[in-house]
Amino acid sequence: MTSIEIGxxxxxxxxxxxxxxxxxxxxxxxxxxxxxIWIFWDKKGYDPEQLVWAVTVAVKTAGQVPHGKxxxxxxxxxxxxxxxGYLAYHAGLTRALFEAAKRxxxxxxxxxxxxxxxxxxxxxxxxxxxxxxxxxxxxxxIPEMLAVGYDKRFAAGVVAxxxxxxxxxxxxxxxxxxAIIVEQDVGKLLLAGFIPGVVSALIYAxxxxxxxxxxxxxxxxxxxxxxxxxxxxxxxALPIFAVVIIIIFFVYNPFGGDAWGTPTEGGAIGxxxxxxxxxxxxxxxRELRDALIExxxxxxxxxxxxxxxxxxxxxxxxxxxxxxxxxxxxxxEQPPMMTLIMILLAYxxxxxxxxxxxxxxxxxxxxxxxxxxxxxxxxxxxADAAFGMSGPMCAIxxxxxxxKMAEFCLITPxxxxxxxxxxxxxxxxxxxxxxxxVTPFFIADAVTIAVLVAFPAIVLWLPSLA
Amino acid sequence: MAGAASVLDDDSLISRVDLRLERLERVFALxxxxxxxxxxxLAVVSVTGRHFFNSPLPGYVDWIEMAxxxxxxxxxxxxxxxxxxxxxxxxxxxxxxRALWVAEWLTTFATLLLIVLLIWGTWxxxxxxxxxTAPNWSRDSTIDIGLPLxxxxxxxxxxFFVLALRLALQLWGFGRAFLRGDTHPVAIPLILSAAEIAMxxxxxxxxxxx
Amino acid sequence: TEWNxxxxxxxxxxxxxxxxxxxxxxxxxNGEFTINISYGGLSKNTENLDGISIGxxxxxxxxxxxxxxxxxxxxxxxxxxxxxxxLEQEVAVSNAVYSHPAVAEEMAQWNAKMLMTxxxxxxxxxxxxxxRSSLDSFDGMRVRATGGLGEAFAAVGAVPTSVTSSEAYQAxxxxxxxxxxxxxxxxxxxGTINEADWWTxxxxxxxxxxxxxxxxxxxxxxxxAEREALDSSVPEAIEFYVANYGELLQRWDSVLAEKxxxxxxxxxxxxxxxxxxxxxxxxQWIEENSARGLPAQELFDLVGATLEAAKSGN
Ligand code: NA
Ligand code: NA
Numbered sequence: 001m002t003s004i005e006i007g008x009x010x011x012x013x014x015x016x017x018x019x020x021x022x023x024x025x026x027x028x029x030x031x032x033x034x035x036x037i038w039i040f041w042d043k044k045g046y047d048p049e050q051l052v053w054a055v056t057v058a059v060k061t062a063g064q065v066p067h068g069k070x071x072x073x074x075x076x077x078x079x080x081x082x083x084x085g086y087l088a089y090h091a092g093l094t095r096a097l098f099e100a101a102k103r104x105x106x107x108x109x110x111x112x113x114x115x116x117x118x119x120x121x122x123x124x125x126x127x128x129x130x131x132x133x134x135x136x137x138x139x140x141x142i143p144e145m146l147a148v149g150y151d152k153r154f155a156a157g158v159v160a161x162x163x164x165x166x167x168x169x170x171x172x173x174x175x176x177x178x179a180i181i182v183e184q185d186v187g188k189l190l191l192a193g194f195i196p197g198v199v200s201a202l203i204y205a206x207x208x209x210x211x212x213x214x215x216x217x218x219x220x221x222x223x224x225x226x227x228x229x230x231x232x233x234x235x236x237a238l239p240i241f242a243v244v245i246i247i248i249f250f251v252y253n254p255f256g257g258d259a260w261g262t263p264t265e266g267g268a269i270g271x272x273x274x275x276x277x278x279x280x281x282x283x284x285x286r287e288l289r290d291a292l293i294e295x296x297x298x299x300x301x302x303x304x305x306x307x308x309x310x311x312x313x314x315x316x317x318x319x320x321x322x323x324x325x326x327x328x329x330x331x332x333e334q335p336p337m338m339t340l341i342m343i344l345l346a347y348x349x350x351x352x353x354x355x356x357x358x359x360x361x362x363x364x365x366x367x368x369x370x371x372x373x374x375x376x377x378x379x380x381x382x383a384d385a386a387f388g389m390s391g392p393m394c395a396i397x398x399x400x401x402x403x404k405m406a407e408f409c410l411i412t413p414x415x416x417x418x419x420x421x422x423x424x425x426x427x428x429x430x431x432x433x434x435x436x437x438v439t440p441f442f443i444a445d446a447v448t449i450a451v452l453v454a455f456p457a458i459v460l461w462l463p464s465l466a
Numbered sequence: 467m468a469g470a471a472s473v474l475d476d477d478s479l480i481s482r483v484d485l486r487l488e489r490l491e492r493v494f495a496l497x498x499x500x501x502x503x504x505x506x507x508l509a510v511v512s513v514t515g516r517h518f519f520n521s522p523l524p525g526y527v528d529w530i531e532m533a534x535x536x537x538x539x540x541x542x543x544x545x546x547x548x549x550x551x552x553x554x555x556x557x558x559x560x561x562x563x564r565a566l567w568v569a570e571w572l573t574t575f576a577t578l579l580l581i582v583l584l585i586w587g588t589w590x591x592x593x594x595x596x597x598x599t600a601p602n603w604s605r606d607s608t609i610d611i612g613l614p615l616x617x618x619x620x621x622x623x624x625x626f627f628v629l630a631l632r633l634a635l636q637l638w639g640f641g642r643a644f645l646r647g648d649t650h651p652v653a654i655p656l657i658l659s660a661a662e663i664a665m666x667x668x669x670x671x672x673x674x675x676x
Numbered sequence: 677t678e679w680n681x682x683x684x685x686x687x688x689x690x691x692x693x694x695x696x697x698x699x700x701x702x703x704x705x706n707g708e709f710t711i712n713i714s715y716g717g718l719s720k721n722t723e724n725l726d727g728i729s730i731g732x733x734x735x736x737x738x739x740x741x742x743x744x745x746x747x748x749x750x751x752x753x754x755x756x757x758x759x760x761x762x763l764e765q766e767v768a769v770s771n772a773v774y775s776h777p778a779v780a781e782e783m784a785q786w787n788a789k790m791l792m793t794x795x796x797x798x799x800x801x802x803x804x805x806x807x808r809s810s811l812d813s814f815d816g817m818r819v820r821a822t823g824g825l826g827e828a829f830a831a832v833g834a835v836p837t838s839v840t841s842s843e844a845y846q847a848x849x850x851x852x853x854x855x856x857x858x859x860x861x862x863x864x865x866x867g868t869i870n871e872a873d874w875w876t877x878x879x880x881x882x883x884x885x886x887x888x889x890x891x892x893x894x895x896x897x898x899x900x901a902e903r904e905a906l907d908s909s910v911p912e913a914i915e916f917y918v919a920n921y922g923e924l925l926q927r928w929d930s931v932l933a934e935k936x937x938x939x940x941x942x943x944x945x946x947x948x949x950x951x952x953x954x955x956x957x958x959x960q961w962i963e964e965n966s967a968r969g970l971p972a973q974e975l976f977d978l979v980g981a982t983l984e985a986a987k988s989g990n
Binding site for chain 2: 017018019020021022023024025026029030033059060061062063064066067068070071072073075076079080082083260261264265267268269271272275289291292293294295296297299300301303304305306307357
Binding site: 590591 | 722730746830835967
């Protein structure tokens, strides 16, 4: 049996385990371990006397991965960004942000919904996780929208869609994970997510205003805030912007000097500021302890998938499956852009049934090298590349596209997690209501993805400055 | 996240063992959380030292690499107890009663098998870095300030050992639920409806946000 | 026989000994004995020795400074200011040390046997921002410099902040370090030269030592013909490596010009002051490793004697 055949069998087995409901990280690690045993035993010609040797070598090889791969400077971003999010709730930053957005822009047609989108975008700048963002704003924003007469389904849809912005606008746990799997610069990827995140928010806002102008009995504008009230709403929300600005300066100095440090350090300084605020707002050991345990839980969930999948990736290294898949993709007789679009569509389908992080971790080790090969290789120059961009830039562009796809999947049935969360938080809403309400945003997301595919500069402009 | 669940308890033996183990797991998870906090403090110290005193923290990267395994592994069993590890519950979500307990028992058994093997593998990984006769018992060290790596490597089999205990307990729990035909058994994570998951998520975020 | 070889990064001057070895061995055995080289797929670069000891792959490259505690004996070759001037001299001192029984014994603990070295020229810094041309300007500088080099920089106030070579570009790019000490090929291969504003042309504080080892069991289970093909290919592979590296060094100046990297020359006085830090570091290395039961003085003297012979004799 060739190692590539072994690779295919094991990958098939992994998919079966995942579908049967085994925890994704453990399923990937088990598949990887079995695959390693197979590869090593194959090397000894399936000699029964060598089975013990094969198992020993495979187990010890797999045993290197959890500690070895997790001990990384780059991965330390993930827990820090998660911690910021939890501390921000305790510091009352979320509500302050919504209040400010409301007073400043609720006078637009569909104003409260637009305010919600911008407040989620602002909160996205401190939160790294979409689901958490949706859960919070479901509590804060939906009641206010219902109070002024919004359709409840639409109000829920706004929050579910707005929540997805958290994974594009930095910080973003999922972008960090992408950077780690594909071994690209984390800072540049985070920067790259910023403009597409803002573009997504603007397209959402444009859609809402358009709907409000065409449909009667949509959400009425909310007016009557004085300028004094507007300015009064700013100070409580300011720390968010302080944190955002600090993180930006740590990733990239807009004034042309050196960045102040690393994204990890920026995240940590941001978390520290939010921590001081929360202390000042009355957080004590009990709340801090809860925040720390919640941070630990979410970090462990993410890291378990990471090391589990990396055991499987180690096996792929021995089986050389990614190389074979890349060869196959590049040999397809069709335009590379066509292949790329088919890959994105495949993600849309897969994402209907899978969790975003699990989906990326499982597929990227094989799909990413194929996409890079399609463009002309890791080191290709822009002039010779199929997509007209250099290898590193293609890695960034594809990353943003894939993450946007993964976010899109958070609001599509049947497993749109953000919609479940919103429905769960609001007793008056069923999951069907939320899915109904979020449907217009599919169009907005499809437009955004098309725009990002057609105009890669939107993604690549900021990182090309850094 | 698909996979959140809740655990019931009563005064049966299995439930008491579950709660005892849970106390240990919670302590481990808290240590993991405190490590995140210390990581944050470390970065603040490093940045202030560098920008204001021209004295960067020696071994900053070494310390981060030492801290990461504590963050990533110590809570692994706590998350398993509450069924928090991410999975696809498309198939398992429609099963009920005994069929559900069989399915859960099988995937849990596969996981236990994996973890037992990984305890062996990660222990070997630790063992290669550990030498009683060497200074600091170290046979593998970090790149700049030469911290011994064995404590960070030791954390992994320890966390996996606790996880193995948890998995064994869950096998007992699922087996018991199957034999008794329970609908709401104790000591094992029960799949919640999507609404219940979301409720739990939101409550976790509640804090003083009112 | 089919062997897997584990190294990292991408194919570059540093891996040409391995590539050439694979080519020669296949040639001499008519394709009976092949070596597949994997660039990072089989192991993390700091764990190649572990992989050899497990038996996951049969041949691997690693650098001593990544994990001093794994390979104390050969860290003598990474001490600063040893006085090595050419790649030929670096090969000579490496071979002498590798043949010492203390090294063989330490490697045997990893089930490994030294096969050959990957000789590297003197390291130099590339940096961003204002050029650092005096020792005083090294104060507070975060430098990626492993092993004895790191100690030398620390002795003049810099702060070694190191990652493996694969991560050096990211560390420099994201500001984790201000400067990176590498050999020229690595500045090219890992892209640090693209980020750099300046390069210290004559600092020459020392280099790192990166051997290629084989798993002992795998080596012993080779047929006589295969083992002969492997052993006899080593000198040729090294010869090819050195010649190839020489060409790269000749191109180096034009690369600097093309990337608009400023060439910083450090004055003789400053260099002499820098070299003064070497004495205490050498003494400390000898004391520390004698205490660990290594024949440290002997290894250190071996380097000196071999170097002298290489400089005068050949
Ligand atoms: Na975000
Ligand atoms: Na979905």
